[in-house]
Amino acid sequence: MPDFFKDKVAIVTGASSGIGLCTARLLSERGARVVLAARSKDKLEKLAQELPNSIAVPTDVTDKNSVLNMVQRTLDAFGRIDILINNAGILIYKPIVQSTDEDLRRVMEVNFFGAVACANAVLPAMEKQKSGTIVNISSIAGRIGFPNIGYYCASKFAFTGFSETFRQEVASKGIIVSTVNPGTTETPLNQTILDEARKRGKNILPITPERVARAILNAAEKGKAEVFVPWSTRVLHWLHFFAPRFTEWLAWHFRSAEKY
Numbered sequence: 459m460p461d462f463f464k465d466k467v468a469i470v471t472g473a474s475s476g477i478g479l480c481t482a483r484l485l486s487e488r489g490a491r492v493v494l495a496a497r498s499k500d501k502l503e504k505l506a507q508e509l510p511n512s513i514a515v516p517t518d519v520t521d522k523n524s525v526l527n528m529v530q531r532t533l534d535a536f537g538r539i540d541i542l543i544n545n546a547g548i549l550i551y552k553p554i555v556q557s558t559d560e561d562l563r564r565v566m567e568v569n570f571f572g573a574v575a576c577a578n579a580v581l582p583a584m585e586k587q588k589s590g591t592i593v594n595i596s597s598i599a600g601r602i603g604f605p606n607i608g609y610y611c612a613s614k615f616a617f618t619g620f621s622e623t624f625r626q627e628v629a630s631k632g633i634i635v636s637t638v639n640p641g642t643t644e645t646p647l648n649q650t651i652l653d654e655a656r657k658r659g660k661n662i663l664p665i666t667p668e669r670v671a672r673a674i675l676n677a678a679e680k681g682k683a684e685v686f687v688p689w690s691t692r693v694l695h696w697l698h699f700f701a702p703r704f705t706e707w708l709a710w711h712f713r714s715a716e717k718y
């Protein structure tokens with residue numbers, strides 16, 4: 459049987475680094491034609507030279523015209539869109555009481571409004587094809603609030619809510635929507651969290667972005683509704699449902715820099 463991803467056209471946002479970069483590589487290894495989207499043109503062009511049948515499309519997900527251009531360039535190059543890996547994201551590491559309105563707007567613009575814009579932008583092409591897969595990369599921080607990343611958590615809770623509703627609304631059009639919730643992953647996004655924790659002798663064991671990429675492809679292939687990676691984060695999610703104070707204590711114990 460041919461590989462599920464063979465010749466599929468996949469857009470990966472946030473493909474210049476971390477989880478997006480690893481997912482783009484893995485999709486390419488499995489035979490997909492990959493559209494590499496992020497703001498860093500040089501990094502994307504370098505990656506496009508490395509991955510066969512891929513194109514670099516510099517994109518800012520907070521700019522609607524840029525997102526529409528990403529979709530149009532994909533259709534011009536490949537004629538269809540089978541998969542969107544909706545992954546671009548930022549994190550601001552600050553307690554809410556020290557954060558500004560600007561911090562909140564910046565994180566919501568990328569992680570929520572930008573990601574929603576990408577999902578909506580691929581919809582017409584997928585509706586026309588009567589098929590498509592959208593994998594929304596949220597976070598365990600979209601199910602549990604963690605200290606010092608409050609606005610990030612808020613953006614991911616919003617995105618998870620969007621993803622869950624969107625899945626139900628577009629299912630009748632042949633479009634599958636998955637939510638992937640990674641736990642702490644070794645990427646530039648949360649280097650400050652990992653550095654802070656290690657400085658304080660806390661034993662955070664991040665997973666690799668390659669492992670998250672494998673979970674993303676598995677979610678896309680099997681059309682899974684919601685995936686937690688690693689599996690222990692699903693246990694944490696259940697535990698949080700029954701004993702929120704206990705999981706909040708765990709979060710402070712393992713992750714916090716200071717109490718405020």
Ligand SMILES: NC(=O)c1ccc[n+]([C@@H]2O[C@H](COP(=O)([O-])OP(=O)(O)OC[C@H]3O[C@@H](n4cnc5c(N)ncnc54)[C@H](OP(=O)(O)O)[C@@H]3O)[C@@H](O)[C@H]2O)c1
Nearest residue numbers: 472474475476477496497498518519546547597643645647
């Ligand atoms: N690392 C973790 O522990 C972790 C855990 C759970 C969930 N996640 C989620 O996983 C996703 C990927 O994060 P990562 O850890 O791989 O982080 P990363 O290495 O910092 O990568 C983030 C990517 O997003 C892109 N990006 C940021 N702002 C953008 C914008 N306005 N328009 C287009 N692209 C933009 C960046 O590229 P440019 O700067 O070139 O634009 C980069 O490619 C995020 O949604 C994050 O919330 C990460």
